[in-house]
Amino acid sequence: MDSETFLGDVAIVTGAAGGIGAATARMLAAHGAKIVLTDIKQALGTQVAADIGEAARFVAHDVSDGCDWKTVLSVAEDSFGPVSILVNNAGIAPTPTPLFEVSEADYRRVIEINQISCFLGMKTVAPSMIGRGGGAIVNVSSVAGLKAERGAIAYVASKFAVTGMTKVAALDLAKDNIRVNSVHPGLVDTPMVRPEGGAAAFEPILQFASGLPIPRPGSPAEIANLIVFLASKSASFLTGGSYAADGGWTL
Ligand SMILES: NC(=O)c1ccc[n+]([C@@H]2O[C@H](COP(=O)([O-])OP(=O)(O)OC[C@H]3O[C@@H](n4cnc5c(N)ncnc54)[C@H](O)[C@@H]3O)[C@@H](O)[C@H]2O)c1
Incomplete structure (x- = not known):
């Protein structure tokens, strides 16, 4: 991968204010893509976009809101062209909270932000990708989308949903030359x-981390490496896959 790997690509990254x-x-961006960063944290998101420079725009965005998604796509297309x-x-x-203490409102909020967001994002952006001949979608799930975790009923439900939605989207969009994979930090x-x-x-x-096969927390860059690989043409034969970057936690 070099500074031209993503030349001509236009990317939307949600939750891009940190982590x-x-x-x-x-x-x-370092590998040549134009980027629209989105987040509810405006000050931090604007700062990250400013650090990246001319190749980046920040849009304030609640991922659980379908109208917001339309704005994000418009900004991306108007600024840089169709999204890939x-x-x-x-x-x-x-x-973590025991199942019987989780309120319905709290449960629904997690599903809205972690799960419905992926549906809205893929539904909104796929037509732009189809218009330019294809693209790549990476959905960030979790180890909690592969195995249960005590006290995390809503989080685990939302992340298993992302794992499954990724596979359906991969089937539905393969004919349009769009690959869809999930990453499981x-x-x-x-x-x-x-x-x-x-x-x-x-x-x-x-x-806790010291008891894992790789006995430390991962860094954000170690997850970004996998996401960026899956988004790249080097992953041209990969679709519908669930890829853990977890230091061996799920072994
Ligand atoms: N950090 C971990 O250990 C870990 C493990 C497994 C999975 N993940 C997943 O990785 C992804 C990124 O998390 P992170 O660890 O970088 O955490 P983070 O909290 O640093 O980043 C998440 C970002 O999402 C933004 N966000 C929250 N609600 C939003 C909304 N409604 N609309 C738009 N943006 C919103 C936050 O403002 C934040 O900037 C998440 O999906 C998380 O579930 C993280």
């Missing part, structure tokens, strides 16, 4: 897993 999304946006890469990365992970050092309270509060998480 895995920001690392993915920076990596795609979509990374559905935005997500939330509620604090393990424990990754991002704001999502950094509780308030600084280093001391992070200690139990590091303790």
Whole structure:
């Protein structure tokens, strides 16, 4: 991969104000893509886009809102042309809570942000990809889209759904030359897993990670590497796959 790998590509990356999304946006741009970064965190998202420079735009975007998706696509097409890469990365992970204590509203919110967002994103952006002859979609699921986790009923449901939706979309869109794959991060050092309270509060998480086959949290760049590979032409024979980047957690 070099600075021209994604020359001519136009990418949308959601949840790009920090963590895995920001690392993915920076990596795609470094390899030649034009990027529309989206997030609900405007100040941080604008800063990441400014760091990237002329090749990037930031759009304030709630991924669970279908109207917002239409705006994002318009900005991408007006700024750079038809979209060839979509990374559905935005997500939330509620604090683990026993099943009978989870409220219906909280359950629905997780499904809206983690699952419905991927449906809306693929539905909105696929026609733009078809118009330019094809593209690649990467949906960011989780190890929690491959195995259960205690106290995470809504999160696990939403991420298993992303795993399944990816496979349906891969079947539906193959004839249009659009590949669709899911990525399943393990424990990754991002704001999502950094509780308030600084280093001391992070200690139990590091303790857990030390028991994994690769005994540390992953970095955002280690997940971005996989996302960017799946979005690239080097992955031209891969579609409908579920790829873990989890330090061996699911072994
Ligand atoms: N960090 C991990 O250990 C881990 C593990 C497995 C899967 N994941 C998944 O990776 C993805 C990225 O997470 P991350 O670890 O970088 O966390 P993060 O919290 O740094 O990034 C998630 C981003 O999504 C944004 N977001 C939240 N709700 C949104 C909404 N309604 N509309 C638009 N943007 C919204 C947040 O503002 C945030 O910037 C998520 O889908 C997450 O579930 C993370």
